[in-house]
Amino acid sequence: MCGIYGYIGKNDAYQEVLCGLTCLQYRGYDSCGIAYFDDGFKINKAIGTLDNLPQCSEVVSNIAFGHTRWATNGEVNINNTHPHISFDKEFVLVHNGIIKNADTIKRELIDKGIPFYSDTDTEVIANLLSTLTGRIEKRIERLYKLLEGSFSLIIGHKSGKIYLIKRFSPLNILKSDDGIYISSDVSSLKDGLLYTLKDNDIIMIEKNEIIALSNTKINFKIHENKIKEFTMGKFKHYMLKEIFDTPKGIENTYYYLEKQNIRKIFKHFSEFTLLGCGTAYHSCLIGEIYLSKIVRYKVNSCLASNCEISKKIKRNHLHIIVSQSGETADCIKVAEQIKKHNGKILLITNEPSSTMARMADYKIITKAGKELAVASTKTYCTQVFVFAYISQLILNKRFRLDIQKLKNDLDKYIAKIKVNSLVNKLKDKDKLILIGKDIDYALLLEASLKIREIDYIYTIPMYAGELKHGTLSLIDKDSIVLSLNTSNDKTKLDIVKNEINSRGGEVVAVDELIDMSKFNQYFKPIFAIIPFQLISYYIALKKGLNPDMPRNLAKSVTVE
C-alpha cells in the first residue's frame, strides 16, 4: 500500500513523478503529494486521486519525489498526506510501511518540545532524523536502528541530496539516459538498469550520481519497461480490461508451466498447507479441493492473517503461499515463520521480483500480466488454473491440454455473457445471499467478495444446505438469492430453491445465464467465476461507483 516514486535528472521532475505515481495509484488513492526541489523543497498535496494535484509545478525542477497514500496512521486529510517535512524543515520525506514504535518516539520528541502537525508515523521519522546529530549518513544509520517496523523511505535533504533506506518494504532505483528513477514498484519503471535495495542499504543520490553509503555493492541489472501494461486500451476501467485479459493470461501461464519441472517439486512432499489472503486465499480453497480430492494429498488451507507457525516443520511438508503481489504483509510474516522453522515455501505469484519471490524456495509465476484494479480477477483465474494444471499433471503422467481450445472457448464465452437484467435487479439491494455446494461454495466466497468490495452490498455466501439452519430468516419477498451449480447434477439445489420460493424470495441460477456445461470440469471454476466478476463490475457502474478504486481498500496490503 502507498506508492512512492522519485526522479532526479534532466527532465521536468514534477511531470516525471506525476506520471510515475499514476502507475502506483492502485496501491492507494486516499490522498497524494509531490515534493520538488527549487532552492529547498516545495510541496503540493491533494486529497483523493492525482487528478486533484496541480498538474505542473511553479518552476521546472530536476529533483522531485511523491507519494500516493492508503491511510493507516491518521485519517485522510491534508496534514496526514505525504510528503512530510521535519519541524526545522531540514528533511522532507515519503514513506511506505508502518513504524511500530512511532508512539513512543513521538512522546519522547514531544517531551523535548518538538511540534507535530499530523497523526502519521512518517512525521515522527522526519522529526526524529532532524533531532539526531552528526554527519547525515551517520544520522540516517542511527535512524535505521531506532525505527521498528517496516519502511521504504525517500528522504530529501534541504541541500537537494536524496537518501534512500528500506526495511521489508520494497524500493528500487533505475538508471537510464533520462536520469535516475526511484519506485516502490518495479513494474512502474522504464527501460534501464535496475537495482532493488536491500535492507540496511543507505544510498545517496547527488547530482545524478548514485552513491552507496553503506557496505553495499550496487549491482545493476537490465530492466525492461512494463509501463505499457498500465494502459486501459479500449476499456473504460482496468477491471473490465483485466477480465477480458484472462484467456491470454491463462494461455501465457500454461506455456510458462510447460517449461517448469513441477512434478520434481511435488515429488519431495506429501503434505501441503496453502496460504493466502483475500482472493488469493479463495484460490487456495480451490487448490485444496483439487489437491486433496483429486490427487489425494494431505492438504489444508489457512488464511495467512490467521496463521501462526511455532514448531519445526516436517521435511515432507510444503507450504504453498499464493499472493498476486508477493508483497502482502500477512503472507510475508508467515513466510518468515516458515523459514525460521526450516520449512520450504512454494510461492504462486504474479510478481517475479516481489519480496516473497526472493524468500521462496520454489516459485510458480502466473503470467496474467499486471493487474491494477483493486479487485483481483484475471490473477485469481490464473491461480485457479495453476492448481487445476498441477493436479492434472500429478494425477496423469500423460496429461495434455489443448490450450488453444481453452483460450478460444474462454474468449468467446466472456464476450457472450449478458448480465444486464440481473444487474438491474441487484443494484439496489443492500444484502445478497449466494448459495452453492462443494467447489461452488469456494467459488461463491470469491464471488461474494467481489460484490462486497466494489459494490458495497452485504453478501452472505452459504453452503446451500445451511440456509435453513438460521439464515432463511432473512428471506422475504424482496430477497434475491444467487445460486451456482457447476456439477452435472442439476437436481442438487432444487430443495433449497423451493424453500426460498415458498417464502417469496427469488433464486437466480447464475450457471443458467450462460451455458458452461460443455467445458472441461477441471477448468470450469474459471468459467464459473467470470459472470460474477462481470456482475460486480456492472453493478458498480450502475451505482456510479469507480470499480477500480473501491473505498477504503488498496491492491496490496503491505501492513499487518
Ligand code: G6P
Ligand atoms: C488485498 C486486496 C485483495 C487481495 C489480497 C491479497 O486485500 O484488496 O484483492 O486478494 O489483498 O493480495 P495478494 O497480493 O497477496 O494476492
